[in-house]
Amino acid sequence: MTQPIDTALSDALRDRFAALVTPGQALTEPGDLAPFLRETRDLFPGRSRLVLRPGSVDEVSAILRLASETRTPVVPQGGNTGHVGGQMPRSEAEIVLSLSRLDRIREIDPAGQTITVxxxxxxxxxxxxxxxxxLLFPLSLGSEGSCQIGGNLASNAGGTGVIAYGNSRELCLGIEAVLASGELFHGLRRLKKDNRGYDLRQLLIGSEGTLGVITGAVLRLFPKPRGREVAYAGLSTPEAMLQLLARAQGAAGNQLTAFEIMPRLAMEFTLKHTRGARDPLASPHAWYVLVEVSSNRSSEDAAAAMETVLAGALEAGEIEDATVARSGADAALFWRMREEMSWAQKPEGGSIKHDVxxxxxxxPEFLRRADAAVRAAIPGVRVVSFGHLGDGNIHYNLSQPVGADRDAFLARWGEINALVHGIVAELGGSFAAEHGIGQLKRDELARTKPAVEMELMRGIKNLFDPFGILNPGKVV
Structure with missing residues (x-):
């Protein structure tokens, strides 16, 4: 695969690209470029001389045709909420292709329960x-007010509803994408059954813009619940959380729509740094679970299911205390406290992240082993391990010891990642659960993935992108 030359984009070529979009939608001034060149964790400073904001699929096709002709690397970017640097240009040779102006809701099909966007x-x-x-579109993320569907699909986003509805891959029936050549992949199908050969849609989902630029999608919708109950429970151990999960799945079945876990320290950070947050229970507990039960029948049905789960768990000694949201405002607060848990770590200093x-x-075994390992490596480190127990996805984040030097702590990022990811590998897990590979985990992927799988991935990349112009330096 031919690699693009890492030199600055020439003025003449920049002008050719700029002419392909509506006047005013080719950004070249430093102040205009800045928001597109900085990502959420400040780990990967972006470099580029040009951001293009096409307003149509035809403009995206024209841009990629010229990019293919001139071997110019292109970095697709959605809402710029990614955590692994997949949306950041790495050199002034690269163009940022912002999809933010492609923002039409094309069609809603209530009978087929789909939406095309x-x-x-x-x-x-x-x-x-x-x-x-x-109806209901169940994908829910902390960044849902700014992340975009193309980026969600490109990274196969998960979120809090995976336990009931699956991740982005399961929520997408059809994909439209522009390939490296500028050709359009017409895959906007609303079919739930289609066995006509290889499912190329599934290659594009999760490819992080390295195989094509997603421009549209057909998404699955679901009946809107008529009743919903949200509760916090306090527990003493991770093993107790597993027992509660089994009980909730047995009693509520597919009515269990969320099961989120967090330690006391994460709750304390949220209480300290989230406006309006309040301790959900009368006394502190080592662990907390946010449980959501939904019903397509009635609010009474949801309430009865939640009562069955919590009453049984209290009687069995699996939980120490619990409270159910008394109103819609209460439920919204309970969820906001969970969703802002990531942001509540920022005021506490440096944070080394893991998405495993x-x-x-x-x-429970992972938490026990990882906690012991990181505390031995960095005495005083504050472990903030929260996430989605129902699908085994833990955001295992480490806040710097109180009073520690932030830069010195963050300098150990690679060392600590290797420590935690080693335990994950021994347990048959993954170091990239829902945030993707991007730049952050690209080298680790190449080191740890079986050689035959990497060879197949590189072959697919070469087939879709023979000149290496699509998001170079990411994933493979």
């Missing part, structure tokens, strides 16, 4: 459009 539509708008149609998954039954 442009890639730049913000996730929250999709949720709202589904709600207005009396292990088999659900092995989560």
């Amino acid at each position: 442009d890639a730049g539509v913000v996730l929250q708008r999709v949720q709202e459009a589904a709600d207005e149609a009396g 998954s292990v088999p659900v039954a092995l989560v």
Whole structure:
């Protein structure tokens, strides 16, 4: 695969690209470029002389045709909420292709329970459009007010609803994408059954813009729950959380729509740094679980299911205390406290992040082994391990010791990642659960993935992108 030359984009070529979009939508001034060149964790400073904001799929095709002709690398970017640097240009030879102006909701099909949207539509708008149609789009993330559907699909985003509805891959029926050549992949199908050969849609989902630029999607919708109950429970151990999960799945079945875990320290950070947050229970507990039960029948049905779960768990000694949200405002607060848990770590100083998954039954063992390892390596480190127990995905984040030097702590990022990821590998898990590979984990992927799988991935990349112009230096 031919690699693009790492030299600055010439003025003449920049002008040729700029002419392909509506006047004013080719950004070249440093102040205009800045928001597109900085990502959420400040780990990967971006470099580029040009951001293009096409307003149509035809403009995206024209840009990629010229990029292919001139071997110019292109970095697709959605809402710029990614955590692994996949949306950041690495040199002034690269163009940022922002999809934010592709923001039409093309069609809602209530009978087929689908919605067809442009890639730049913000996730929250999709949720709202589904709600207005009396349906539900269940993908839910802390960044849903700014992340975009194209980026969600490109990274196969997960979020809090995976336990009931699956991740982005399961929520997408059809994909439209522009390939490296500028050709359009017409895959906007609303079919739930289609066995006509290889499913190329599934290659594009999760490819992080390295195989094509997603420009549209057909998404699955679901009946909107008529009742919903949200509760916090306090527990003493991770093993007790597993017992509660089994009980909730047995009693509520597919009515269990969320099961989020967090330690006391994460709760304390949230209480300290989240406006309006309040301790959900009367006394502190070592662990907390946010449980959500939904019903398509009635609010009474949801309430009865939640009562069955919590009453049984209290009687069995699996939980120490619990409280159910008394109103919609209470439920919204309970969820906001969970969703802002990531942001609540920032005021506490440097944070070394991990987005890992292990088999659900092995989560307690992972937590026990990882806690011991990181505390031995960095005495005083504060472990903030929260996430989605129902799918084994833990955001295993480490806040610097109180009073420690932030830069010195963050300098150990690679060392600590290797320590934690080694335990994950021994347990048959993954070091990239829902945030993707990007730049952050690219080298580790190449080191740890079986050689035959890497060879196949590189072959696919070469087939889709023979000149290496699509998001170079990411994933493979």
